[in-house]
Structures are given as structure tokens and as C-alpha cells.
Amino acid sequence: MSKQPARICILGGGFGGLYTALRLDSLPWEKEEKPEIVLVDRSDRFVFTPLLYELLTGELQAWEIAPNFSEILRNTNIRFCQAVVSGIDIEQQRVQLQDGAEIPYNKLVLALGGESPTDIVPGASAYAFPFRSLTDVYRLEERLRILEASDLDKIRVAIVGAGYCGVELACKLADRLGDRGRFRLIEQGDRILQTSPEFNRETARKVLESKDIWIDLETTVDSITPDSISLLYKGQIDTIPAELVIWTVGMRGSSVVKILPLKQNQRTQLIATPTLQIVDRPEIFVLGDLADCRDAEDRQIPASAQVAFQQSDFVAWNIWAALTDRPLLSFHYQNTGEMLILGTEDATISSMGVQLNGQLAYALRRLIYLYRMPNLDHQLRVGVNWIAQPILQILNSD
Numbered sequence: 001m002s003k004q005p006a007r008i009c010i011l012g013g014g015f016g017g018l019y020t021a022l023r024l025d026s027l028p029w030e031k032e033e034k035p036e037i038v039l040v041d042r043s044d045r046f047v048f049t050p051l052l053y054e055l056l057t058g059e060l061q062a063w064e065i066a067p068n069f070s071e072i073l074r075n076t077n078i079r080f081c082q083a084v085v086s087g088i089d090i091e092q093q094r095v096q097l098q099d100g101a102e103i104p105y106n107k108l109v110l111a112l113g114g115e116s117p118t119d120i121v122p123g124a125s126a127y128a129f130p131f132r133s134l135t136d137v138y139r140l141e142e143r144l145r146i147l148e149a150s151d152l153d154k155i156r157v158a159i160v161g162a163g164y165c166g167v168e169l170a171c172k173l174a175d176r177l178g179d180r181g182r183f184r185l186i187e188q189g190d191r192i193l194q195t196s197p198e199f200n201r202e203t204a205r206k207v208l209e210s211k212d213i214w215i216d217l218e219t220t221v222d223s224i225t226p227d228s229i230s231l232l233y234k235g236q237i238d239t240i241p242a243e244l245v246i247w248t249v250g251m252r253g254s255s256v257v258k259i260l261p262l263k264q265n266q267r268t269q270l271i272a273t274p275t276l277q278i279v280d281r282p283e284i285f286v287l288g289d290l291a292d293c294r295d296a297e298d299r300q301i302p303a304s305a306q307v308a309f310q311q312s313d314f315v316a317w318n319i320w321a322a323l324t325d326r327p328l329l330s331f332h333y334q335n336t337g338e339m340l341i342l343g344t345e346d347a348t349i350s351s352m353g354v355q356l357n358g359q360l361a362y363a364l365r366r367l368i369y370l371y372r373m374p375n376l377d378h379q380l381r382v383g384v385n386w387i388a389q390p391i392l393q394i395l396n397s398d
Contacts, residue, residue, distance in 0.1 A: 006035040006323055009095055009105035011085055013041030013069060014049070016288030016308035016315075017111035018374060023316035025076045033324060037078045038103060040095065044068055044082050047134050050305055051369060053172045053341055055137050056144070064382045066134050072374050085112070085256050090281065107283055107319050110270065112254040114289035114303070118247050123224035128247040131165060140246070144176070147243055154182050158229045158242040160221055161249035162187035163194065164340065167204050169246060171343040174211040183213040184240070186231060188220050188249075193340075195302065197350035200340055203357045207342045251303060253290050265292045269303075274330035276315050285319065287311035296330035307333065309372065339365045 008024060010017045021039045029035070045066040054060035069080045084098040088108070095103040116132055118124040129140050147155045155177055159166045162185045170183050185192065185208070192208075192215060193201045208215065222230040222237050230239045253268030263271040263279045269292040271279050276293065278284040287293075288308035293301045301307055311331060318328040337351025339361070347361040356364065366386065373379045 003032070005033075006106040007104060008035050008037050008107045008109065008319060009103050010037070010039045010109040010111060011041075011088075011095065012109075012111035012113055012288070012290075013039055013043070013046055013080075014111060014113050014288060014308065015305050016113075016290075016312055017041070017109065018046050018069075018072070019309060019312035020109055020111065020287070020315045021073075021078045022076065022374060023313055024319060025078050027316065027320045029320070030324075034077070035106070035323060038081055038105075039069070039073070039078055040081045040083055040085060040097075040103070041069065042082070042084045043134070044070070045134065046072060046374060048369065048373060049132070050339075052131070052134070052137055053168050056141065056169075057172050057176050057344055059344065062134070064385065067374070067378050072378065074377075075375075087256065088260060090260060090262070090284065093283070105283075107285070107322070109315060109319070110257065110278075110284065110286040110290055111288050111308070112257060112290055114251040114253055114267075114269075115255070116247055117250040117252050120250070121221050121223060124221070124245075124247060127224045127226055128160065128245045130247050131169060143244060144173075148177075148180075152243065153180075155180055155244065156182045156184075156240075156242045157244045157246065158184045158186060158240065159246045159248060160186050161247070162189075162192035162215060162217075163248065164196075165248040166246075167192060167208065168341050169248065170213050171204075171207060171211065171346070172341065174213055175344045183211070184242075185213055185215045186219050186221060186229075187215065187217050190218055192217075196338060196340070199350045199355045199357075200338055200348045203348040204340060204342060207346065211343070251289055257290060267292075275318050275328045276311060276331055277318070277328075282322070285315045287315050293331065295333045297332070299333065301331070301333050306336065310334065339368065341365065 010021050021037055024037050045068055048065040051065040073080050086098045087096040093105050116130040118128055130136050159170050166185055170185050174181055174183055219231050219233045222232045224245050228239050229242045229245050230237050258268045270286045272286050272291045272293040274296050276285050276287055289303045295301055314331045321328050339349045341347050345359050345362050347365045348357040349361045370383055
């Protein structure tokens with residue numbers, strides 16, 4: 001009687017989950033060892049999150065940065081399951097879905113990402129707009145269209161958080177709204193882009209200044225209403241009118257993970273070993289926003305798309321190694337640099353000794369992200385479209 005193939009269940013179809021699945025499928029399995037790979041996500045689309053901003057300015061279309069999983073996985077042996085995870089029985093090794101179905105597993109990959117904790121400030125859950133998903137973009141787009149169609153002379157926008165997301169959003173929306181927009185970036189720390197290279201931080205500061213975006217440093221949010229935001233600065237509360245508040249700060253792990261009897265930090269991230277396995281649960285792997293991880297050199301690893309992209313290789317390799325009796329590898333993080341979008345056709349890059357900004361950085365950022373898209377078919381479709389669009393615009397203008 002032949003042995004049943006192992007089943008690898010991957011929860012979450014973001015960078016960590018999807019790229020782990022694709023890498024697993026490409027590894028050199030013996031025919032009798034080839035596992036069943038099941039990818040579970042609540043959405044039917046993968047979202048290339050670093051390019052979400054370009055949807056708000058019309059520079060890119062949804063199909064370019066959010067292809068269907070069915071399209072990406074067409075020529076693979078990966079089974080996609082669109083479903084909401086309602087629970088995980090780690091003793092019985094079963095994933096429970098909201099529709100009542102269950103998926104037994106031999107190896108489990110947790111790549112569910114994080115959530116924006118808007119409930120920590122009164123009014124934020126009801127009135128602030130998070131920016132993490134395609135759904136968030138659609139909600140924000142609808143609100144912007146309403147404001148743009150209104151008779152308001154000025155549209156006042158407050159963006160909470162001056163990290164990567166806050167700065168990039170402020171620059172893109174300033175270009176979209178033009179002279180009609182009034183922007184404030186609200187940052188709890190004493191500077192913007194706390195973890196960025198100095199070149200990127202200084203470039204971003206100059207761009208923000210050129211776009212008349214006001215920066216409130218060492219400031220926290222006290223409360224939010226439908227048309228205002230109250231800020232706390234040096235013990236004093238100041239209430240400012242705002243038609244739109246966007247929330248880009250904070251991260252906590254998925255609520256499904258929170259109730260699991262696994263070691264977690266205060267942000268509901270799971271404590272991982274350097275091999276990206278859960279402490280005391282070697283059959284469960286974790287990566288991306290959900291992982292509290294130190295690498296082989298005992299460095300604390302940030303939660304970013306670049307990290308999830310790299311971790312996916314190690315998780316896939318280590319699952320393959322575990323199922324084929326090979327040694328596992330500890331994660332080595334390679335910081336390849338940082339790219340920031342700073343408006344329409346403007347960006348800044350610090351990478352491996354190279355520092356660029358302006359249109360050249362914008363074009364290089366596009367090329368790098370094109371290379372990182374999930375498969376060759378999608379890369380070709382998007383690449384051809386990016387080449388064709390300027391040519392068509394020139395022809396149409398004639």
C-alpha cells in the first residue's frame with residue numbers, strides 16, 4: 001500500500017505565503033515524495049502591496065498589481081482554496097474554515113499577515129481609513145471621489161504615521177489633489193522614516209516640504225471624529241478639522257492566531273526560531289508580519305515585504321529538508337536596500353552603495369518590482385503594458 005503524500009497547508013496568500021508555495025512547487029521532489037500544497041486566502045487575488053499607491057493616482061491598474069491566484073497558479077501543482085480561516089487545531093493538525101470545512105495538514109505555514117490596530121484611539125475604527133489591502137484602497141478611492149466632487153474649497157487630509165506608508169501616501173495624494181489638498185503627517189517619534197537610510201530620509205523630507213505637507217513630530221492622536229482629529233503635543237490637545245484621516249501605524253497579528261497556545265509577543269506576533277519554525281512546534285512555520293524572528297546572526301528582523309520575500313525561500317527549503325531528511329537552514333537576512341515612492345514619477349533608492357532619486361529612481365523601482373512579480377507570464381503582461389502605455393499616449397495625443 002502506497003504512502004499518502006504529505007500535505008502542506010499555507011495560510012495567507014501575500015508575499016510570504018504565495019512565494020513559499022511557488023518555491024515549494026519548484027523544488028526537486030522525488031515523485032513519491034511530492035507533497036500536496038494547499039494555499040488558503042480569503043481573497044481571490046494576490047496583492048503586490050508596494051505598488052498599491054499607484055492605484056490612487058491612476059498610474060497602474062488593479063490587474064497589474066493584483067492578479068488572480070488562478071492565473072498565477074495555472075501551471076503549478078498548487079491547490080488554491082478561497083476561504084476564511086476560523087480556527088486552527090494544532091493538536092489534531094487541522095485548519096478549520098468558516099464554511100465548516102477542515103484541512104488536515106502535516107506541515108503548516110502561517111503567513112496571515114497583520115492588522116492595523118485602529119481600536120486603540122477613540123473614533124479611529126469608525127472614521128479612520130487603514131491602508132493595507134486592495135479593499136482599503138477601494139474604500140479610500142470612494143471617499144476621495146466624494147470629496148473631489150464636493151464643493152469644498154480645500155480637502156484637509158491627516159495621515160497618522162510618518163513611516164514608509166505614511167510618507168508615500170502623502171506624496172501620492174498631494175500629487176492627486178494638487179492645490180486643493182491640505183496635508184498633515186502625524187508622527188509619534190522625533191523624525192520621519194525612523195529606520196530609513198539618511199539619504200532616503202533627507203530626500204523624502206525635501207519632497208514633503210516642496211509639496212507643502214505639514215509634519216507634526218512627537219505628536220500622538222487623542223481622538224478622531226467624522227470631520228476632525230485631536231492631537232496631543234507636549235501635554236496640550238489641539239483639535240484640527242479633517243475631511244479624511246488615514247491610519248498607517250501599528251501592527252498586530254491575526255485574531256485567529258491570537259487564541260493559539262503558542263509563544264507570542266505583545267503585538268500577537270509568533271516567536272520563531274532562526275529556522276522560522278514555531279518554538280516547540282517544529283511542524284509549524286511562520287513568516288512575514290506574523291513572525292517575531294531573529295536570524296542566524298541574532299539580529300531582530302523587521303516586518304516588511306522584502307523580508308517576507310526572502311523568508312519564503314527559507315521556509316520552502318526547510319519544509320523540503322524536513323520532509324526529505326536533510327538539515328534545515330537558519331534564516332540569513334540580506335538587506336538589499338530601500339526604495340520609496342515620493343509622488344508621480346519620483347522615488348528615492350538607497351541600495352548597496354547606490355543612491356538615486358527622481359525619475360531614474362522611479363524607473364528603476366518599477367523594473368525591480370517587475371522582476372519580483374510572481375511568475376514570468378504576469379511579468380511579461382505587465383512589462384509589455386508598461387512599455388506600450390507611453391507609446392499609446394503619444395499616438396493618442398497626435
